[in-house]
Amino acid sequence: DVVMTQSPLSLPVTPGEPASISCRSSQSLLHSNGYTYLNWYLQKSGQSPQLLIYLGSDRVSGVPDKFSGSGSGTDFTLKISRVEAEDVGVYYCMQAVQTPHTFGQGTKLEIK
Amino acid sequence: EVQLVESGGGLVQPGGSLRLSCAASGFSFSSYWMSWVRQAPGKGLEWVANIKQDGSTKNYVDSAKGRFTISRDNAKNSLYLQMNSLRVEDTAVYYCGKDLAPDSNWGALDIWGQGTMVTVSS
Numbered sequence: 001d002v003v004m005t006q007s008p009l010s011l012p013v014t015p016g017e018p019a020s021i022s023c024r025s026s027q028s029l030l031h032s033n034g035y036t037y038l039n040w041y042l043q044k045s046g047q048s049p050q051l052l053i054y055l056g057s058d059r060v061s062g063v064p065d066k067f068s069g070s071g072s073g074t075d076f077t078l079k080i081s082r083v084e085a086e087d088v089g090v091y092y093c094m095q096a097v098q099t100p101h102t103f104g105q106g107t108k109l110e111i112k
Numbered sequence: 113e114v115q116l117v118e119s120g121g122g123l124v125q126p127g128g129s130l131r132l133s134c135a136a137s138g139f140s141f142s143s144y145w146m147s148w149v150r151q152a153p154g155k156g157l158e159w160v161a162n163i164k165q166d167g168s169t170k171n172y173v174d175s176a177k178g179r180f181t182i183s184r185d186n187a188k189n190s191l192y193l194q195m196n197s198l199r200v201e202d203t204a205v206y207y208c209g210k211d212l213a214p215d216s217n218w219g220a221l222d223i224w225g226q227g228t229m230v231t232v233s234s
Binding site: 001035037039041043048049050051054055060090092094095096099100101102103104105106 | 147149156157158159162171172173174207212217218219220221222224225226227
């Protein structure tokens with residue numbers, strides 16, 4: 001199975017400051033069809049997860065452009081340009097290049 | 113409104129069975145891959161299974177193989193997860209999710225249900 005490793009696991013951020021979460025996979029997430037099967041989710045407290053970024057860097061419609069995804073192969077990053085209180089929650093990366101699809105451990109973002 | 117609503121969770125003894133349902137509305141259900149994802153209390157997300165639009169392809173996490181069966185009824189806009197030989201470690205909130213684009217298996221679940229709690233305990 002593809003192992004997904006996120007860092008840091010805890011991320012305290014001052015409002016208005018940027019934040020960055022790293023996600024590394026044990027195998028390349030580049031499919032032979034040219035797509036990179038890496039997605040980012042946010043789960044706010046008491047809620048179902050919500051999709052933020054898909055295929056590595058495509059932002060879901062309605063997601064603020066302060067969220068951006070980048071990376072290739074086995075090394076990926078989610079960046080938030082200016083953190084606000086509403087961004088608090090647990091962020092997960094997830095690979096879908098092969099089954100079983102696997103999630104990272106999650107990164108808990110909190111406001112300082 | 114695009115919506116997924118899970119049902120069927122509850123308390124069951126180890127070795128028992130449950131059938132989860134996920135009712136879809138507001139989109140062309142028969143066009144999308146569908147998935148089940150679970151979350152044990154206080155833990156992270158774990159992908160469980162997914163199924164192709166026509167039900168011809170099904171994939172499972174190893175811990176579910178041979179015990180869980182994913183299925184769908186496109187005429188009823190419904191997704192199911194039959195869970196047999198349940199173990200204490202299957203205790204979790206179970207979510208169903210819809211893949212973002214038609215005919216895509218991107219793992220990009222853009223619509224999630226509210227989840228249904230399954231508790232396996234004696």
